[in-house]
Amino acid sequence: MRVALLQMTSSDIPSDNLAVASAMLRQAKSEGAEFAFLPEVMNCLSTSRRHQQEVLQLEEDDETLPALAALCAELGIWLLIGSLGLKTNDPDGRFANRSFVISDAGEIVARYDKIHMFDVDVSPEETYRESDGYRPGETAVVAETPLGKIGMTICYDVRFGALHRALAQAGAQILTVPAAFSHVTGAAHWETLLRARAIETGCFVIAPAQTGTHPSSQGHSRRTHGHSMVVAPWGEVLVDAGVETGVTVVDVDLSLVQKARRQVPALQHDREFNGP
Template identity: 45%
Template sequence: MRAAIFQSRTGIDPAESAAALTQAIGEAAANGADMLFTPEMSNLLDRDRPRAAASLTDEARDPVLAAVRQAAAAARIWVHLGSLALAGERADGRLVNRAFVIDGTGAIRARYDKIHLFDVDLPTGESWRESAAYAPGEGTALVATPWGPLGLSICYDLRFPDLYRALSDAGATMLAVPAAFTVPTGQAHWHVLLRARAIEAGAFVVAAAQVGRHRDGRTTYGHSLVVDPWGEVLLDMGEAEGVACIDIDAGRIAEVRGRIPTLRHRRPIPTPVLAP
């Protein structure tokens, strides 16, 4: 499989995002990629909620999703659209953060709503309350691709290994982790967590990330990674925007799982009881 990763600096205008994604799809296809992976919030990154609300709609009417589906079909390439912010789908008025897998005909093969929401106060003074605007997802997603089963997750999910255990137990050989990591958390934890998830699952991890200073004032870490099942970093895009391609050898999965068969050795873990 030849994978392409789009490391972007998404702004506040979905029309600009749609144009950038369409261009990235064309570039990936021109470089022989089978599938393009894009970051979390590929349609819009805007913490000014009233301004963002004017640009958001539901899945059926979202112009970025429509543009990506059309471009994927034209280029005959699969796209993992890392996620879109979508509105108007919940009675409580909260948004959803939804990933899509789109095949080479433009059909949607899978959807995944981010389960774990980022509510933290960082030592730098940054404060994030994702749950104030977004509703958590309630289900996992594993999708068949021509290159093996792909398990879906989004950004903060990375810190919860039970999700990846469930996906690998169900057969995932690739794990997608699109993200918009902050710089402090990225510097501290991004590489080590992605390598750990790859090693634990005996699977490839593809993590397309946002990068740089965005129009809404935030700064994201970048360093989109592809990690093999042994934990080796095959691709690190650093702080550069653009598209990069990498060849993934599916035979590596059986090799690594044969050397260290942890998936076969997994056992149910009883709930611990505190000894007096």
């Protein structure tokens, strides 16, 4: 199957981002893609909780989700929306960081809320407290699609190997890692982490990413790493989209999953052990 990575530099204005994503999705279809992949928080990349409160909506009121679903039905293409920032009804007012799989009939096939929150101090000048604004999910998800069984993760989840192993042992053949990775940690760890997750599970890893310096209406922009990738089950990087925005297509051969797992059947070799 031919897949397309849609690498974006999302702003904090959802309508602008929807227009960009829609144009990219049309291009992906024109280049023969049957399944397209958007990055994390493609509808609004913002560091301002106040601004997010103004522009984000509950899932049932959000405009991006139905618009992209309708476009999938029009074009006859499957889509992973890497994630949308969405309001919730939580008493503390925190948002959800939610990924969606949309069918070529425009139907929502699966939802996944990001489990691991990016609460880190990369440097004195670059700190993140994702859990201040977003509440963590609690449930791992495997989605059935024509491409194969997809284990859904988001960005910081990639550092937690146990989640990806559980997804693979539950049947996932592909792991998705849509991201808005920090340019600092991305340069150091992004490729290594993606390749590790592929090698240890025998899965394809499909990782569409945000890239560049993101326009902000609030005067404080954020920079992300880019380098959307598809990694094969043996650990080879099949494609690296670099740092420019755009559409990158690549063919995925699912038979490589079984080949890698026959060569190194590590998913069958778990052993119970006593803690240290």
